[in-house]
Amino acid sequence: MAAVSSASDSGDPGGRHPPERRLLILGGPRAGKTSSANTILGDNVFEAGTETTHSNVGQTEIYGRRVTVVDTPPWAVPSDPEEDGDGDESSTAVDESDTPPRPVPSLDSEGPCMGAILCPPGPHVILLVVSVTQSFAEIQRRAAEDQLGALGGGTWRYSMVLFTGVDKLPKGTFIEEHIANTGEALQWLVERCGSRYHAFDNTQKDGEDNTQVPELMEKVEEMITDNQGWYFEVNELILLEEEQARRALEEERMRMEEHARQREQMIGGPPRELRVLLLGWKGVGKSSVGNSILGRRDFESGQETELCLRRQALVSGRRVTIVDTPGWDWFSVRRTPKRIRQESQRGAALLRPGPHTLLLVLPVVSSLTARKRRTLLAHMETLFGDRACLHTMVLFSCGDWLGHTPIEEHIQRGGRELHRLLEYCGNYYHVLDSKSPVKDSRSISDLLDKIEEMIRENGDEAFLPVQSEWLSEESSQSSDNTEPEDDCRGCQLQ
Structure with missing residues (x-):
């Protein structure tokens, strides 16, 4: 996949349509993607509190720019028996009780990368949502890396980490301290995104003192300037092939699990x-x-x-x-x-x-x-x-x-x-x-x-x-x- 200059960045020459900014939101289970999308859009456009199974798109206008936001299903985080011991001791913000249960995969759901198709010709910024209330160890880092890799090469220059749940941080703790104290996996992710990050408190209501969305959009503009107005071009054919392969693997995994469940019910005991x-x-x-x-x-x-x-x-x-x-x-x-x-x-x-x-x-x-x-x-x-x-x-x-x-x-x-x-x-x-x-x-x-x-x-x-x-x-x-x-x-x- 290649990044190309966006012809829509300067808006319609006749002034009839405002320039557009396209944001693709990715993240793991219960990271706060949907709530963050609603915060950016300034309304409850998407249904929060339930697991997203298909990508959804919403639009609004912020400071004269049309902003397109795509919410996506969570990326898969494989189970790891050693996961609980990685990185938890060094984190001051992670509570084990806040660790989300792994979602039950379904063939009715689609892969998160398919959301890139909903913001053609491609997103200007990819927001990687990470909750400060969840552990972020090596297995989460690999999941994020695999997801960006599934989109294609060159995605990191368009990526930014969006931290959610900052209201749960200890009083007086800044997001920079959380990054420093959480461990190498999170630090690697932030550095891979060019040290671009932002923090959201999705419990805040709209008001004159709520500057988190305007500040995010300022950082978006800075990224677009640094990328010389380019966006990440989406190759739909590759994404569709990846999705087909993902569904085939998921079907096989579910078939094996169903066999195991049937055997367990039939056998019982050891x-x-x-x-x-x-x-x-x-x-x-x-x-x-x-x-x-x-x-x-x-x-x-x-x-x-x-x-x-x-x-x-x-x-x-x-x-x-x-x-x-x-x-x-x-x-x-x-x-x-x-x-x-x-x-x-x-x-x-x-x-x-x-x-x-x-x-x-x-x-x-x-x-x-x-x-x-x-x-x-x-x-x-x-x-x-x-x-x-x-x-x-x-x-x-x-x-x-x-x-x-x-x-x-x-x-x-x-x-x-x-x-x-x-x-x-x-x-x-x-x-x-x-x-x-x-x-x-x-x-x-x-x-x-x-x-x-x-x-x-x-x-x-x-x-x-x-x-x-x-x-x-x-x-x-x-x-x-x-x-x-x-x-x-x-x-x-x-």
Whole structure:
């Protein structure tokens, strides 16, 4: 975005229209944006006391100039567990009881940057509203910086900090003292705005002794003079693209939160534990799949797994326990060494009283022949019994190889053997894309949802019970530091 000279600054050549000044008001939740807009306009043009969801525009005339004021929704301030400890001790004006609750996002609301479109061709001044009664730490500073960055480059030369709630400052405390005492984050913001700031007491009524609006407009004129009469030109196309991207992220975030709420209502109490056993022939990427599900590198990928390894993490509101196992031979059960077969059974024993899901990993880049399918099923039934099919799900790894091809289309092309394998698993399958972290995170949550669906479908037999013959020497060779008895403590699915 570029700043260009405003042709309207000198007004209409014929004198029929006064020159215009355009002010865009931005700020965080409950900062006092709407009240400040009403103070500038000299009337209750906007409804104060409620959260603004869409930008609104109002106009008035001040000292022969037409002033356009745009009020905007609050910018997002992400939650931070360490936020309460940053900068509060050094502030003499912040009361924790005045810290506003975070607004509940809604898809009906729009981003604050969209307000710039309502003052075409662009604002002369961007007022960044900061309440002196709220903490202003590093997280608030980043939120302000991100918001200005969303508008485009060059915004800071048109920005001014507008402090609100100055009537709440201790008697005799000037705004300069508040800036000095609040901390580096606020000082950075003021300095980034070229040390331009103003203070409002929005409780003051209009009167001859109320000079705060005229003084603000004098500072606005000084800024316009310093900027040689230029304004910040708005690129509507970029703003619309940014808004579209913001709404897409918000939709995804709300979808994830709704899933979490539904799980919490269904489960209740402590996080539910899901116990998963990774199975498959050599080199299919079981360890990588385990790392993707847990969201960290707990299993050593890229080398052959020799012993079972059990790891656990909190994933999408569930406590997920995964056991990685050595790979089988793809040609026949007999060619899989006996110790490998025993290790697979001991892996299940590490998930006592039993794994909820046997995750059969199958790369999408591999073709499934009749021998491979028969060998897979022979391993499953020989090691875990004929009831294993009720708890087995096919996990297609290397999903990024599909590109834009849906997994269902890949299955249709996979041929009869792949269809028969899925029929054995009750048509439970999933695909993971390890190349896209955002997409993969959503996919992991969907995978856990499918596992819970399988559990509900299995009714009384929620998991595959561990057999006594699997328990021999189960912990002597397995690479794990905890006793199997402790692995499922607190599980809500037993």
